[in-house]
Amino acid sequence: MDKNEAFELQDFLPYLLNQAAEESSLAFQKIYKDRYGMLRTEWRVLFHLGIYGRRTAKEIGRRSKMHKTKISRAVARLEERRFLTRTRDEDDRRLEYLDLTAMGEAAYRDLRKVATRYDARLSTDFSDQELSILRNALRKLARM
Amino acid sequence: MDKNEAFELQDFLPYLLNQAAEESSLAFQKIYKDRYGMLRTEWRVLFHLGIYGRRTAKEIGRRSKMHKTKISRAVARLEERRFLTRTRDEDDRRLEYLDLTAMGEAAYRDLRKVATRYDARLSTDFSDQELSILRNALRKLARM
DNA sequence: CCTTGTTAGTTACAAAATCAACCATTAACA
DNA sequence: TGTTAATGGTTGATTTTGTAACTAACAAGG
Numbered sequence: 001m002d003k004n005e006a007f008e009l010q011d012f013l014p015y016l017l018n019q020a021a022e023e024s025s026l027a028f029q030k031i032y033k034d035r036y037g038m039l040r041t042e043w044r045v046l047f048h049l050g051i052y053g054r055r056t057a058k059e060i061g062r063r064s065k066m067h068k069t070k071i072s073r074a075v076a077r078l079e080e081r082r083f084l085t086r087t088r089d090e091d092d093r094r095l096e097y098l099d100l101t102a103m104g105e106a107a108y109r110d111l112r113k114v115a116t117r118y119d120a121r122l123s124t125d126f127s128d129q130e131l132s133i134l135r136n137a138l139r140k141l142a143r144m
Numbered sequence: 145m146d147k148n149e150a151f152e153l154q155d156f157l158p159y160l161l162n163q164a165a166e167e168s169s170l171a172f173q174k175i176y177k178d179r180y181g182m183l184r185t186e187w188r189v190l191f192h193l194g195i196y197g198r199r200t201a202k203e204i205g206r207r208s209k210m211h212k213t214k215i216s217r218a219v220a221r222l223e224e225r226r227f228l229t230r231t232r233d234e235d236d237r238r239l240e241y242l243d244l245t246a247m248g249e250a251a252y253r254d255l256r257k258v259a260t261r262y263d264a265r266l267s268t269d270f271s272d273q274e275l276s277i278l279r280n281a282l283r284k285l286a287r288m
Numbered sequence: 289c290c291t292t293g294t295t296a297g298t299t300a301c302a303a304a305a306t307c308a309a310c311c312a313t314t315a316a317c318a
Numbered sequence: 319t320g321t322t323a324a325t326g327g328t329t330g331a332t333t334t335t336g337t338a339a340c341t342a343a344c345a346a347g348g
Contacts, residue, residue: 007194007259008195009191010283012263014165014168014262014263014266016282017161017169018169019288020283020286021162024161039334041335047151048153050151051152057297068297069335069336070335092295092296092343094295094296094343095295095343112151119157119158122157122285123157125281125284126284133274133277133278135160137270137278138161138163139164140269140270141168142164142166144154144163183304200327212328213307213328214304216328217328236313236314236325237312237313238313238325238327239326239327240326240327
């Protein structure tokens with residue numbers, strides 16, 4: 001009754017996913033870090049604003065599933081470094097709208113280009129069918 | 145010349161992988177945390193020893209790609225809580241072999257059972273073919 | 289208006305990860 | 319040998335994250 005089945009750590013999805021996530025983001029991380037001194041939370045906020053335009057912190061949080069304190073700090077740092085500005089909503093003064101500055105836009109476009117190339121490079125190892133299954137599975141696992 | 149192509153954050157592999165990794169490890173994390181007060185680094189070390197038997201910290205690091213300080217601290221905590229013991233190699237006194245105690249073994253077997261069930265549950269969303277493509281792709285991305 | 293509850297966002301403090309410098313030991317080799 | 323380099327592992331300082339408690343603003347009902 002030992003239940004001593006072979007358990008392969010390498011097959012355990014949470015572990016495997018984590019290794020793949022870590023390894024695959026390393027080289028991209030190096031770029032946004034070296035080039036703009038950004039943290040992971042920061043490029044994410046930057047991208048959200050770059051892609052979807054003016055948003056509140058709340059909206060970014062809902063989509064990215066980042067906790068609001070992470071976002072609050074990322075926004076503070078991005079503002080300090082002049083990548084974005086905040087504007088209070090005059091009708092509901094709890095809200096503030098975030099907009100990329102020209103510098104923020106430039107950084108976004110630059111990093112988007114890098115990300116696009118980077119994603120393409122990662123994808124070369126797989127067929128179109130594999131890629132579509134992979135992305136689909138990941139979206140399901142991520143519940144998004 | 146604007147290059148203003150649609151960029152979908154949800155399709156960017158490093159992002160997608162990270163979301164999937166985070167989401168999919170949440171429920172498992174709750175178990176090793178609530179049941180044994182362990183951190184992610186700690187269950188990993190525990191599993192390495194449970195699966196592969198007596199190892200040095202170095203060997204665990206090579207396989208898991210965890211930084212040696214993480215391992216050092218995880219080992220220290222696991223030793224404090226009597227999940228493992230250390231034995232110096234008398235021929236090369238820099239090395240120390242790590243072994244699970246009976247308690248460590250028990251915790252490992254318990255968590256392995258949980259992990260097996262958990263992995264099975266995650267897998268139910270996919271066909272065998274999808275699973276094999278997924279695991280393969282992840283191993284390739286993780287370079288393992 | 290006044291309480292009570294909710295929401296958006298921040299802050300304070302504890303927990304954890306990162307990075308560099310650090311022992312102790314062994315290896316390499318002049 | 320004696321010096322320098324490399325290795326396994328630990329420690330301390332700093333940075334980041336996580337958790338909870340906190341403002342400030344709005345909303346709803348009396």
